[in-house]
Amino acid sequence: MSPIKDFNVVYKALNQEDTFSQGDTIVGTVSFTLTKDTKVKVLLVKAKGEARVHWTEGTGDRRRSHNAHRRYFKLKECLVAENEKGTELRKGDHQYKFQFTIPQGAMPSSFKGFHGKVVYTLAAKMSRSWRVPSGVQKELNFVSRSGFHPGQVLAQSGSVDKKMGCFSAGEVQMSATINTNVCSPGDTVSAVGKICNSSSKQMRAKFSLQQRIVYRATGSRNYSDLSLCKMVGETIAPNSEETVSCQLIVPADVIPSVHNCDIISVDHYLKVYLDISFAIDPKVEFPLVIVPPGAAARQPGGPMGPMGPGVPVGPMGPMGPMGPETSGLKIQNKLLVKCLQVQRGSVGGRVSLGECSPHSSLQEWRWLPESQALGSQHTGECLTAPGEQYEGVHLQPCVGRPEGDGAGAREAAEDAGRQSWFCSKKGQLTLAGRGLHLSATQESTLVFLSRQHKQPGSRWRTLDNQTLCDGRDSQHQPHHSLGKSLEPGRFPNAVSDIKAPFEGMMAVTGTSPVVDVPLPSPSTKSPADPTMVFYSMDYGMGWKITMLVLSSLALVLGTVILILNVYSNRSKKVVCILKSYTPRPEMSVPGSPAPSERAPLTQHAMRLPHSSPTLQRGRILIEWKDGSVTPLYEG
Structure with missing residues (x-):
């Protein structure tokens, strides 16, 4: 029987909701009771946050499992130092205090779903020689401040x-x-x-x-x-x-x-x-x-600004090192008709898609020609690629091309390579030297990298329906303004992008x-309305439904004609006509007519009286020498 009783870990709640966030301090106690003197190899407490995803697809030999794991932090503190020979603890009650500070960073809130979860735990474990470790674990309700x-x-x-x-x-x-x-x-x-x-x-x-x-x-x-x-x-x-x-x-x-x-x-x-x-x-x-x-x-x-409910009063946010001399470039996904944007007040955060707004500084970008980077007008940081495919892009401080051959220069060059983007006339934004393209899907606002450059979600353009290469070349020209992007006929039309999930946004x-x-009314709509x-x-539903009905009727008519032809062919019989041939002398067979009694066959096929009403299709007739015609088989 284990001498460890009432092994427990408790922590002090910071608020009524019992939640924790980035930068909060976890203060708690590990307590237990020993019924006799016990040697302990190690007593530790740890806090960690991680996300896991798992599901399976298919059956039999085609069954496939999908797994993913992300760890956000792991903190550990030894309350009893690790000792292979064991540290002896006296009989009685024991309490050990601990304290952790949750690190800063972009971490999601606690979540539990059918195929995955985001969980933050606080656990204590006691290990003894040749014994099963004793442990206790509690989940923390984590609420992210970065969302x-x-x-x-x-x-x-x-x-x-x-x-x-x-x-x-x-x-x-x-x-x-x-x-x-x-x-x-x-x-x-x-x-x-x-x-x-x-x-x-x-x-x-x-x-x-x-x-x-x-x-x-x-x-x-x-x-x-x-x-x-x-x-x-x-x-x-x-x-x-x-x-x-x-x-x-x-x-x-x-x-x-x-x-x-x-x-x-x-x-x-x-x-x-x-x-x-x-x-x-x-x-x-x-x-x-x-x-x-x-x-x-x-x-x-x-209060509302002078431009109406779409524009707030005051500055739009920190402009960063880019400065306010240009209105910037708005990058719009061609499939979703949404714009690339950063989170307000976010530094080093994720980049997502949002409804295009002519007056939002969160959607302003600028090409940096010296490093081929895309910088945010709002935060001054650069668009940075993740480490793997299908991971979300994010913002990091802009890194220039380093000089030198040291380890630090190589690391800086690698970071600069993750911020170097090339545009194509087809609308792709490609990470230099990696073959990964900036992409998005209709199911989420996440912007990620993918090698599938032909998918519709990997094409981008400016608000005035130009390629990003054209937007880069004309970025510093004085006539490139938001007024141009809102000219009639130049604004993106949702007829070709029916999947656009929502239209317009009014700020109050x-x-x-x-x-x-x-x-x-249709006559009063104007794309230039801010x-x-x-x-x-x-x-075009009228044309589509008409074609659907006509194609269905053609299918039914063709099926009826095919069935009638099948039944008609089944009722037909082939009329076999004996072709003439040159007789050869042969011996008479007992029971057969004498050769003199047979009608000599000519070299031409016999002519049948087609007008005779007694003839039937499929019967074989023989014309004798005396001119009479009899069937080959009676009945």
Whole structure:
């Protein structure tokens, strides 16, 4: 029987939520009771944070496992020094105090999913010679401070149009607005939709809060989608206008968003759409960042700038060493119609995709010609490639080309190589000398590296639909301004990018009630409007449905003709006609007619009386010398 009793580890809580973050200090005690004097090899306590992903695919011989692991920190302290001979501890109660400081860095919050988890643990272990070690472990509730920064609370607005197909006529327009992009479990999200139904169909407005979890390992991905809550509006009659609103309560047990982990990501979005029968539902999707309670510190009542609700008052943030002399370059993904951006107030953080905003300094980039690097106008840092494929890119201080041949110079050259990018006329951003291309997917906002340069998510462009090489060459010219990128006809159209998840963003500094946005007519829409961007969704459904119906009819008609031909051929019989041949003398066979009684066969095929009504197809006839014709077989 083990002499160790009541082995336990306890720590002091820092707040009512019992959470820890970067830079916090963990103070605790390891306690146990010994029933007799015991020799201990080592007594230690350790704290660590790590992320793990695991799932399997296929069956039998094609079964394959996918695994990934990331360690964020590991701290260890020996309470009883390690000794192979053992350190003798007296009988009785023992208590040992310890203290850890969680390091700084981009670490995700605690998370548990079906195929992976992010876990932070505090464990104590006692080892004895020739005995099974005794241990105890407790999980820490870790809340990351690198995922959200105050001042990012923005209202969002978007619009969508849809032309009805051949089964109905008219057009549908919808404009939607929500009051925030950051919320916590238990918060209420207000959404307002204004629908102009100029078609001959009935429809319903629906609001749905969606969650998507993406697991990444060994170049593969596993997706998990979940609808957290859903509300359905009243039926909207044909040729009418309606304004619908809803109050969605974020569930209390929802998983917070995770954006700073390269193998696990958790995204949330509010989808506003119209349910139309026998048609593709037009929708507007608004991204939401769900943070733990108390993390989203709102700033109500802030003033708006002179440019309207899209531009806040005051400086846009630290400009860094680049300076404010140029408006910078906005890098937009051609597939997703989203722009490359950094996190506000973030230094050394991840780079993600966000809705393109003409006035956001978070999306301003600049080419550094001396090192072929892309620098952020907001932080002054450079876009840096990760160590492996499918890992997220991030920001690091810009590194110039070193001089010399020492070990430090080689390390600096390696770091500079991870910041050197080349652009192509096809729109790829390629890491110099590595063959890795900057890529993105529709399932996540993560920006990563991939060798598959032909995939649609690896093509980038500027807001005025030019290649990044053209944007690099014209970056320092005076006429290159945001006004050019917003000229009519130059703004990216969502007709070729139907997958664009949401349109437009309107910035406010408060949580006041949402104001109804008037639904603009098609003639009043302007791409140069800085407060709201509208996208047209003309699917060409009439032509598509017509071609589908015609191809289906052609398939049915061809099948009927084929069946009729098969039955017709089965009822036909081949008429065999004996060809003449030159008779050769042969011996008579007993029972056969005498040679004199046989009709000599000519060198030409006999001519049958086709008009005779007694003849039947398939019968073999013999014409005798006297002119009579008899069948070869009777009956």
